[in-house]
Amino acid sequence: xxxxxxxxxxxxxxxxxxxxxxxxxxxxxxxxxxxxxxxxxxxxxxxxxxxxxxxxxxxxxxxxxxxxxxxxxxxxxxxxxxxxxxxxxxxxxxxxxxxxxxxxxxxxxxxxxxxxxxxxxxxxxxxxxxxxxxxxxxxxxxxxxxxxxxxxxxxxxxxxxxxxxxxxxxxxxxxxxxxxxxxxxxxxxxxxxxxxxxxxxxxxxxxxxxxxxxxxxxxxxxxxxxxxxxxxxxxxxxxxxxxxxxxxxxxxxxxxxxxxxxxxxxxxxxxxxxxxxxxxxxxxxxxxxxxxxxxxxxxxxxxxxxxxxxxxxxxxxxxxxxxxxxxxxxxxxxxxxxxxxxxxxxxxxxxxxxxxxxxxxxxxxxxxxxxxxxxxxxxxxxxxxxxxxxxxxxx
Amino acid sequence: xxxxxxxxxxxxxxxxxxxxxxxxxxxxxxxxxxxxxxxxxxxxxxxxxxxxxxxxxxxxxxxxxxxxxxxxxxxxxxxxxxxxxxxxxxxxxxxxxxxxxxxxxxxxxxxxxxxxxxxxxxxxxxxxxxxxxxxxxxxxxxxxxxxxxxxxxxxxxxxxxxxxxxxxxxxxxxxxxxxxxxxxxxxxxxxxxxxxxxxxxxxxxxxxxxxxxxxxxxxxxxxxxxxxxxxxxxxxxxxxxxxxxxxxxxxxxxxxxxxxxxxxxxxxxxxxxxxxxxxxxxxxxxxxxxxxxxxxxxxxxxxxxxxxxxxxxxxxxxxxxxxxxxxxxxxxxxxxxxxxxxxxxxxxxxxxxxxxxxxxxxxxxxxxxxxxxxxxxxxxxxxxxxxxxxxxxxx
Numbered sequence: 001x002x003x004x005x006x007x008x009x010x011x012x013x014x015x016x017x018x019x020x021x022x023x024x025x026x027x028x029x030x031x032x033x034x035x036x037x038x039x040x041x042x043x044x045x046x047x048x049x050x051x052x053x054x055x056x057x058x059x060x061x062x063x064x065x066x067x068x069x070x071x072x073x074x075x076x077x078x079x080x081x082x083x084x085x086x087x088x089x090x091x092x093x094x095x096x097x098x099x100x101x102x103x104x105x106x107x108x109x110x111x112x113x114x115x116x117x118x119x120x121x122x123x124x125x126x127x128x129x130x131x132x133x134x135x136x137x138x139x140x141x142x143x144x145x146x147x148x149x150x151x152x153x154x155x156x157x158x159x160x161x162x163x164x165x166x167x168x169x170x171x172x173x174x175x176x177x178x179x180x181x182x183x184x185x186x187x188x189x190x191x192x193x194x195x196x197x198x199x200x201x202x203x204x205x206x207x208x209x210x211x212x213x214x215x216x217x218x219x220x221x222x223x224x225x226x227x228x229x230x231x232x233x234x235x236x237x238x239x240x241x242x243x244x245x246x247x248x249x250x251x252x253x254x255x256x257x258x259x260x261x262x263x264x265x266x267x268x269x270x271x272x273x274x275x276x277x278x279x280x281x282x283x284x285x286x287x288x289x290x291x292x293x294x295x296x297x298x299x300x301x302x303x304x305x306x307x308x309x310x311x312x313x314x315x316x317x318x319x320x321x322x323x324x325x326x327x328x329x330x331x332x333x334x335x336x337x338x339x340x341x342x343x344x345x346x347x348x349x350x351x352x353x354x355x356x357x358x359x360x361x362x363x364x365x366x367x368x369x370x371x372x373x374x375x376x377x378x379x380x381x382x383x384x385x386x387x388x389x390x391x392x393x394x395x
Numbered sequence: 396x397x398x399x400x401x402x403x404x405x406x407x408x409x410x411x412x413x414x415x416x417x418x419x420x421x422x423x424x425x426x427x428x429x430x431x432x433x434x435x436x437x438x439x440x441x442x443x444x445x446x447x448x449x450x451x452x453x454x455x456x457x458x459x460x461x462x463x464x465x466x467x468x469x470x471x472x473x474x475x476x477x478x479x480x481x482x483x484x485x486x487x488x489x490x491x492x493x494x495x496x497x498x499x500x501x502x503x504x505x506x507x508x509x510x511x512x513x514x515x516x517x518x519x520x521x522x523x524x525x526x527x528x529x530x531x532x533x534x535x536x537x538x539x540x541x542x543x544x545x546x547x548x549x550x551x552x553x554x555x556x557x558x559x560x561x562x563x564x565x566x567x568x569x570x571x572x573x574x575x576x577x578x579x580x581x582x583x584x585x586x587x588x589x590x591x592x593x594x595x596x597x598x599x600x601x602x603x604x605x606x607x608x609x610x611x612x613x614x615x616x617x618x619x620x621x622x623x624x625x626x627x628x629x630x631x632x633x634x635x636x637x638x639x640x641x642x643x644x645x646x647x648x649x650x651x652x653x654x655x656x657x658x659x660x661x662x663x664x665x666x667x668x669x670x671x672x673x674x675x676x677x678x679x680x681x682x683x684x685x686x687x688x689x690x691x692x693x694x695x696x697x698x699x700x701x702x703x704x705x706x707x708x709x710x711x712x713x714x715x716x717x718x719x720x721x722x723x724x725x726x727x728x729x730x731x732x733x734x735x736x737x738x739x740x741x742x743x744x745x746x747x748x749x750x751x752x753x754x755x756x757x758x759x760x761x762x763x764x765x766x767x768x769x770x771x772x773x774x775x776x777x778x779x780x781x782x783x784x785x786x787x788x789x790x
Contacts, residue, residue, distance in 0.1 A: 054712030054720050083708050085720060085736045117705025118738055226709050296691075296777075310512025313478050314621050317449030325449050325480060341480040343513055382691075384779050 002245035003162040004252065010140030010156030013172030014195040015237040016041055020139035021146025024129025026078040026115075026122060032146035034126060037073040037191055038135045042107060043233040045070050046203035048211050050228035057081040057088030058111050059229065064089065065108065068200055072106040073191060073231065074099065075147050076126055077176070078115040080187060082226035091121045095130070102131040114149055114176060114187040114227055144174040147189060151178045155260045159249045161196075161242070169196040169238035171249045177261040187227040188215060190257060195238040196246050203232050206247050212286075214254035218262045219293035219379040230254075262378045267385025270302055270357075271378065275365040278329075279373030284321035286375040288366065291319035293379030302381035307353030309337045309345065316366055327369030332356045340369060397640035398557040399647065405535030405551030408567030409590040410632040411436055415534035416541025419524025421473040421510075421517060427541035429521060432468040432586055433530045437502055438628040440465050441598035443606050445623035452476040452483030453506050454624065459484065460503070463595055467501040468586060468626065469494065470542050471521055472571070473510040475582060477621035486516045490525070497526040509544055509571060509582040509622055539569040542584060546573045550655045554644045556591075556637070564591040564633035566644045572656040582622040583610060585652060590633040591641050598627050601642050607681075609649035613657045614688035614774040625649075657773045662780025665697055665752075666773065670760040673724075674768030679716035681770040683761065686714035688774030697776035702748030704732045704740065711761055722764030727751045735764060 011019045021035035045068055049059045058081060074096070081088045092111045100106050113121070144154035158172030177188035207230060215230060232250075263271050274292045279285035292298055295315040301308040309330050316323050330338040332353045337345050345353075356362050406414045416430035440463055444454045453476060469491070476483045487506045495501050508516070539549035553567030572583035593601075602625060610625060627645075658666050669687045674680035687693055690710040696703040704725050711718050725733040727748045732740050740748075751757050 052709060052712040053716075053718040054708050054723075080705075083705060083720060083733065083738070117709055118733065118740065224713050226712060310475075310478055313449050314447060314512055317447040317621060318619050321448075323448045325478060328449075338478065338513065343478070345513065 001164045002242060004245070004249050005160050005162070007158050007160045007170065009158045009172055010144060011037055011172050011174045011191055011193050012138040012140040013158030014170040014193045016195060016235050017193045018135055018138055019143040020134065020137040021142040022129055022132060025125045026076060032142055033077050034129045035075045035143035035146035036130070036133050036135070037143065037193065037233070039071045039233065039235045040105065041235040041237060042069050042071050043235045044068065044200040044203060046200060046207045046232040048207050048230040050224045050226060052224050052226050052228070054083060054226045056113065056227040057084050057092055058113050058227065061089050061092045062110060067108055067110060070108045070110050070233065072103070072109040073112060074109060074130055075112045075189065075191070076121070077147050077149050079113060079119055079121055080115045080117050080227050081113040081121050082117040084118070084120055087120065091123055095121070095123055095126055098127040099130045103133065103135060110231065112189055112229055112231070114147065114189055117226060140172070140174060147174065147176045149176065149178065151176050152264055155257055157253055157256050159253055161245045161249045163240060163242050163245060167238070167240040169194065169240055171196070171246070171253055173253055173257060175257040175261065178264050187225040188261060189227070190215065190230045190254070192230070192232040192250070192253065194232070194234045195236065196234055197236045197239055197241040198234050198246060202243065203234060206250055207232055210247070210251050210254050214251065214258045217289070217375070217377045218258045219265070219377070259378055262380050265380035267383045268380035269383065270381045271361045272302060272380065273363045274377045274379060275363050276368070277365065277374045278367040278369045278371065280322040280368070280371045281373040282375060283373070285373040286377070287321045288316050288319045288323070288368070289375045289377035291315050292364070293377045296382065299379070299382035302357065303383040305354055305357040307332060307337065307350060307357055312364065312366065313338065322370060323368055324370070329367040329369065331365045333362055396559045397637060399640070399644050400555050400557070402553050402555045402565065404553045404567055405539060406432055406567050406569045406586055406588050407533040407535040408553030409565040409588045411590060411630050412588045413530055413533055414538040415528065415532040416537040417524055417527060420520045421471060427537055428472050429524045430470045430538035430541035431525070431528050431530070432538065432588065432628070434466045434628065434630045435500065436630040436632060437464050437466050438630045439463065439593070439595040439598060441595060441602045441627040443602050443625040445619045445621060447619050447621050447623070449478060449621045451508065451622040452479050452487055453508050453622065456484050456487045457505060462503055462505060465503045465505050465628065467498070467504040468507060469504060469525055470507045470584065470586070471516070472542050472544050474508060474514055474516050475510045475512050475622050476508040476516050477512040479513070479515055482515065486518055490516070490518055490521055493522040494525040498528065498530060505626065507584055507624055507626070509542065509584055512621060535567070535569060542569065542571045544571060544573065546571050547659055550652055552648055552651050554648055556640045556644045558635060558637050558640060562633070562635035564589065564635055566591070566641070566648055568648055568652060570652040570656065573659050582620040583656060584622070585610065585625045585649070587625070587627040587645070587648065589627070589629045590631065591629055592631040592634055592636040593629050593641060597638065598629060601645055602627055605642070605646050605649050609646065609653045612684070612770070612772045613653045614660070614772070654773055657775050660775035662778045663775035664778065665776045666756045667697060667775065668758045669772045669774060670758050671763070672760065672769045673762040673764045673766065675717040675763070675766045676768040677770060678768070680768040681772070682716045683711050683714045684770045684772035686710050687759070688772050691777065694774070694777035697752065698778040700749055700752040702727060702732065702745060702752055707759065707761065708733065717765060718763055719765070724762040724764065726760045728758055
């Protein structure tokens with residue numbers, strides 16, 4: 001038995017974590033654009049990175065240094081430091097060395113970046129900015145704002161877990177990512193801190209298990225970013241841990257942040273859960289759910305609030321997963337519009353389905369009628385605003 | 396040695412083929428909406444169908460009847476007869492039986508449909524319309540117009556092949572498909588007729604070989620339609636044939652029609668050839684080329700005429716194919732913007748690349764620097780008009 005409660009404090013909620021953001025001149029207009037996370041105590045680190053073959057310099061640096069412990073993360077927005085090759089990695093080394101001259105209690109620092117691909121980092125601005133960090137500050141919201149790119153709101157959350165014996169630990173995080181409808185540019189970054197007394201191996205196992213169900217269950221097509229990163233740091237300062245409770249709190253935290261990213265999808269107006277059941281296996285269910293989140297036709301129908309179930313059926317059929325017209329059921333919330341060969345779609349039904357689609361959040365479910373495979377994925381619509389943001393982004 | 400010349404006549408260009416379209420009231424406003432292709436002589440048939448698991452009733456009917464010979468195809472627009480189950484197939488049987496009562500010289504007729512999914516065919520309208528067909532008419536353009544859905548122009552082409560000995564045969568076709576940027580709805584249909592003296596086996600082999608390089612090389616993601624169909628009919632009336640010449644003419648015809656579909660992509664303003672070379676193998680090259688044609692980020696950058704090569708690099712990296720940052724080259728036409736680790740992208744270069752992107756047609760090439768794998772794919776941009784068309788289509 002344990003209790004999980006939502007709390008304030010974001011990435012500083014867990015004991016012994018400090019964070020803030022400042023304006024280093026990357027974004028201009030005095031906007032916050034670099035952030036730090038710091039713990040006086042050394043932390044274990046677990047990490048998940050993009051599967052993109054063109055891994056950005058920060059990821060190459062992390063792997064090259066074989067980092068398993070750290071107490072400092074430096075994050076910049078506006079520039080991804082991707083496609084910059086060995087020079088990009090050398091830029092990171094230089095920046096971190098300079099920062100360590102001012103902040104001498106930093107050990108094995110990590111750098112993380114998000115923004116435009118193919119441009120060298122503005123090293124001097126970042127170094128001068130980072131030298132001004134006050135590592136005794138707990139300003140998680142400033143840090144969360146500094147890492148935003150096309151995000152329209154900062155993304156933070158934290159939970160406190162109280163165990164049966166009264167002991168408690170905390171898990172908090174900040175993230176950025178304006179909808180994985182735009183994964184190749186709107187990199188997804190998430191930094192999670194905890195004071196749970198957890199081993200590095202268990203942290204990594206938890207991230208490995210939960211990433212597919214959360215950050216990888218939002219509208220991602222193969223098009224993952226060059227920079228996508230999830231980092232989990234633990235300083236063990238609570239002195240307690242419970243595996244099941246930790247995993248549940250971490251799952252809630254990661255899913256909440258993942259859904260925030262979908263809601264903040266560029267130009268998105270709706271958050272849709274695609275609930276797949278009855279598939280031949282979980283892999284097939286996942287394939288179908290992701291095909292639905294990525295279908296341009298389904299996304300534009302959502303935007304038009306048009307209950308065009310034929311596009312859903314067609315996308316299921318095109319996904320490559322096992323599927324039969326005579327076994328498939330398609331429902332908008334409780335409203336079943338297609339049931340194993342029977343079309344339940346008269347004018348009244350259409351109006352009821354259209355009314356559901358006017359909601360900000362709703363569920364579209366598909367039962368394949370084959371086996372027990374199930375998966376939930378989370379997507380959004382695609383409207384004019386998406387085109388506007390992405391046609392104009394770089395220039 | 397042989398000569399291939401472009402000629403008029405579309406699907407009626409080959410000897411002994413008749414075609415026309417009439418208004419049966421499916422579209423309203425007296426617009427042409429059903430078409431026929433007829434040959435008094437029995438024809439061999441070769442076919443390629445969608446890989447979508449939810450195959451539409453016309454495809455189920457074709458397979459059920461095991462059709463290898465025919466002399467009549469009936470095509471309707473406005474309704475796809477998809478997700479209509481056994482009833483949809485029975486509707487086809489009834490329609491074709493009724494039509495044969497009027498047109499008694501029809502043998503083993505084929506039906507093909509395109510339009511909205513999940514609605515039963517308006518049988519009576521189609522039957523009454525088809526009874527009025529005049530099978531002695533050669534009005535290929537009317538037929539091509541009748542099969543249009545969101546297409547903005549009718550798609551026809553024909554070629555005459557003259558062999559060394561002076562004999563000649565012809566290949567002609569009509570097609571519909573408003574850009575495979577919208578494959579799950581804007582079904583691609585193509586009907587090809589020839590008087591070449593070719594066997595059914597050779598026809599099928601030619602279709603199997605050329606479809607991946609033409610219709611399947613345009614911006615298709617996994618999202619193929621429930622109805623996609625290519626049919627090739629030969630009545631052998633020219634009495635001559637040359638394998639190599641036939642295949643080349645067929646390739647030219649299919650590629651021309653495929654490119655027309657991309658150009659007519661819903662809201663599309665540009666036709667881009669993605670030329671992949673130096674990949675580990677042809678399959679990898681194809682994977683990369685298709686990932687580029689389907690990337691929302693690349694499509695919106697094209698629309699914005701923004702030479703954002705970082706999105707191209709990221710999409711190559713995310714495609715799953717073998718790729719290395721240090722070996723990749725990216726060029727807009729002759730302009731190399733990224734060359735194996737070196738970024739050639741100053742202001743002057745950017746302006747030159749932007750100027751290329753203002754063209755209606757241009758080439759983006761990626762050399763992977765690994766092996767000899769190569770593939771060309773054809774895509775278009777995605778703008779506001781696409782969203783408008785697809786948010787509003789059904790209602």
